[in-house]
Amino acid sequence: MLRKTKLMTAVMLFSTSIAVSQMKVREELPDKYKWNLTDLYSSDEAWKQEKDRIQTEMQKAAQFKGKLTQSASSLLEALRFNTKIAKDMVRLSSYASMKSDQDTRVTKYAGMKQELSQLFSQYGALTSFMVPELLTFNDEQLKSFIQQEKGLETYRFYLSDLLRKRAHKGSEEVERTLAYSSLMSGNASSVYNTFMNAEFPYADIEIDGKVVKLNSSNFALYRASENRDLRAKVFETYFNKLNQFQRTLGTTLYGNLNTALFYAKARNYNSTLESALDGGNIPTAVYHNLVKNVNNNMETFHRYLNLRKRMMGLETLHYYDLYAPLVEQVDLSYTVEESIDNILNSLKPLGKEYVDVSKKAFNKRWIDMYPNEGKRSGAYSNGSAYDVHPYILMNYNGKYNDMSTLTHELGHTMHSYLANKKQDFANANYSIFVAEVASTLNEELLNDYMLKQIKDDKTRLAILGNYLEGAKGTLFRQTQFAEFELMIHDKVGKGEALTGEDFDRMYLELTRKYYGHDKNVCIVDDNVKSEWSYIPHFYYNFYVYQYATSYTASTALSEKVLNGTDEDRKKYLNFLAAGGSKYPVELLEDAGVNMNSSEPFDLTIAKVNKVITEMEAILTRLGK
Template sequence: MRKKAQLITAMMLFSTTVAVSQMKVREELPEKYKWNLSDLYATDDTWKEEKQKVQQNMQKAASYKGKLTQSATVLLEALTFNSALIKEMSRLSSYASMKSDQDTRVTKYAGMKQELQQLFSEYGALTSFMEPELLTLDEDKLNTFFAKEKELVTYKFYLTDLIRKRAHRGSEEVEKVMAYSALMAGNAANIFSTFFNAEFPHPEIELNGERVKLNSANFALYRASEDRGVRSKVFATYFRKLNEFQRTFGAQLYGNINAALFTTKARNYESTLKRALDGGNIPTDVFHNLITNVNGNLETFHRYLNLRKRMMGLDTLHYYDLYAPLVEKVDLEYSVEEAIENILKSLQPLGTHYVDVSKRAFHERWIDMYPNEGKRSGAYSNGSAYDVHPYILMNYNGKYNDMTTLTHELGHTMHSYLTNKQQHFANADYSIFVAEVASTLNEELLNDYMLQQIKDDKTRLAILGNYLEGAKGTLFRQTQFAEFESMIHEQVAKGEALTGEDFDNMYLDLTKRYYGHDKNVCIVDDYVKSEWSYIPHFYYNFYVYQYATSFTASTALSEKVLRGTDQDRKKYLNFLASGSTKYPVELLVDAGVDMNTSEPFDLTIAKINKVMAEMETILKRMGK
């Protein structure tokens, strides 16, 4: 589990944004920039009371054992009970998780997270009889039940999908063991998160006469420095510190892969990839075709890298140059207020309701905006509190990329909000495969809006360049990550043990191939081998490829939203409100894009090349 063209002077932004980003004490941050978790539970004590109620209530699950297939009425009652309980447990989990993410050093909230993990595991064991019993239903009897109890239609997709996966479900005893195994399944990810966010000794570095701790937020900030010496020093220092813990990171990731392999074998899947994709009934060809298509279009990626080298005036492009501004002395920094204004205006093609709810997210404290000491790194949207509203975690540093990250997470939030309002809880979740469509389409709309406002050649170059940065980071980089995942999972499935050093070697070779190191397109310094060790998504098991597929889907859909008919926009908004009422590939077909074809990918490559052609034209006009 994860949304005006007025520019201000760099000095003004430096005095506001950097000052906030370096605040070390959460209590010093203005309340309006912190999420309000009391919307979930008024106090920690309230949370504890509700948890105790759930613990007592869930014991009733046993009363349905052996009765699920006796009548449509009992089946509906059991599924309603189960859905309501999971809804409350998800809300409890959201609170504990987000409280912990505010400051990962606070052991109280880490403990509350663990309590919920245990609660889910305990409930899974209590209800381990349910799916084996349901799997004894044949299609005719199930259809009879649907005819007798009209309200059962709420659970129709769940029941028919369960029967589809009959071969991957076991007996009651097997399901009980699988439920208990959940206590261990997430250990590697939990250890990684705690170690990296709370205990990892982030290095200190001297920059411009000041000592700076290279935590995740500052690494993201200073790797984008216009000073090449700063970038080089920051990258080398950060990655070399990561490498000091190569064995630890390696053991964690290897443990995670083995946990995935255990579940894969226990569930009778031929591979961890097949199991990961089968949840959404997604053909593995979608994954493999993405990697094949990207590898077949690395020349387009290298064209971008050569364009970056040209624009930066470099003889040799290094990996540490990839986050630097493409255009010198162009102010692409925005206060939070400016970012909000730009985002809301860019979203107008999606209609008044979409914009109004987005305003609520900004003004009703759905967002935790700025970094603070101990806060979880990165950004996400959490929409699992069905009866409340989604939340967004940010680490805003005032860069253009931070503004795009904010609208990205807002896209997730709107997806969750709309589907939660439209669908019953049982159908309100949505597949990871479609999760990134709303977020990346929001980014497309923001880029389009900014380009409409800005006519200055230098600034347009920077905005167009930002689109290319998105393509680099979302299509090419995430596909590289997906290929790395595929490689390491395949190796472990063959019975090979992998160490941190093995991960280093595989990652470095792959990165050099993608970035054209041997062709002198972009030099990948050896310390880049450690980059895999701080990427949390490798613990999600075949999550990242969906960033890339969503990028191609959103490229196709954004054209329909911006330049299509009202009906095209309505189809997209209906898609956002559809939850899990259909399989994700089918939902995208309804929205107007078919992921079984190469068309979305081809359109995306065409757009990338079109953007580069416009940039090259501007450079020629500028005499460069």
């Protein structure tokens, strides 16, 4: 079944303004800052009526059984039916999911999400005959059918890719069983998300004479405090509370690892890594090379950490210092309107259509902007509603990082918008491997624009520092996460049982290696061992490495957009509009980036070092 997935970027926000942080009840927020989900369905009742209709309609799938290879016209009819049902179900899923994310405490929408999970499972079982039948095709027969029925050209890539994976598909009975297994396969992730977002007993902490509940949003806020003692207290309190549930959170993560192993074995893959990457036809060498390249360039990361130590005037840098402001007394606060203005100006190199659609996203309530009680943390773009438009969830808190996050998610939205406009639903959903290219490139354009406006040394330091923070968080930190994932999946693949204590030990050792703990570059305190349980991406199975690979690709492409020719910019926009019509490595090659070479990574490391050099020169000029 063709299914369009929701793109999510879990971005934890660093700081807030008092005015915004007081907006805690959703009903108090102005409508213009809340997304308009009536563009999807006019009401919950309309959603239910559509779900009931689809539940009846999808029963017709049985009429195609045994007929897929009889004629080109029969095949086309079946594929169009399948695509239409999948598209409609994904729209239902988008509505239920986003309604739930508005306030995760509302059980009604959690129930609607569960209903959709069951609906997908039911449809998967009903269409379990399709893949086994399609796998009886040979290449020549498929070619002949496409020549007879031009409408099948839309499905050429899907069908060719399916035949490529022939060795990993099972009989009708096996496919039906795997379809039904989806009813339980997401349990570990669902338990984790519900527990952490709705029921986790976050600790209270006293800050400036007031008692504050240290939930994930407030942790992200106060870990960025200029008060070092407070930062240390926040980290210790938050991570120690996580560690009290080490056994439970260890069990849910271990359950997720076993789910991935089950599917890898059921699909005849050699490993969970191979299973996860094969969807986009990505060689496992790409993953291993990323980890190797980052480890071989750790001195660049340590150079950044030593720069942070110098800028903060510290004799010893601790892990809890990594989110504190780099430059004192620089006001990098922005209202939503100021952020929108800066973002739109920064996007002008991408052309009028790109900017005009971005304006529409801001003006037509595609975005849920501010935090409220119970709202899902972080930020994401959901481009799943093919016939409508993408949506963005934000938790905007008024700082430069929030402006950067907003343009990041807008990059995802524009990628989805252009792909949905250009491609049929069957080919619109792009691979996660390229998902972060558009978002990270948007950030690069914003940084470039802001640096051209700002000449003050201290403010330039802050903007350049923001770039380095992005490199730290996207290239180095995400690769560290990727290496941790590889370690824990490999152990489970070898039959080892893992507990919360095991995850603690492995995570702490790896983090200390990355941050140069033993070299006194950055001290990683014992309580950091619990951080793995704070990262929801470990439930996405080999997702995070793609942040880093996309980051290197976007560095190469941003150079072409900013300093290249009109043809370079056209190639980039064509890349966005291509959606998932080719394998991701091929799409990037069309855009002008060769991911099979080390060039994108080398360019990124060179840029990071160049920024560090400029910041060091400014510090010397300022006498620091």
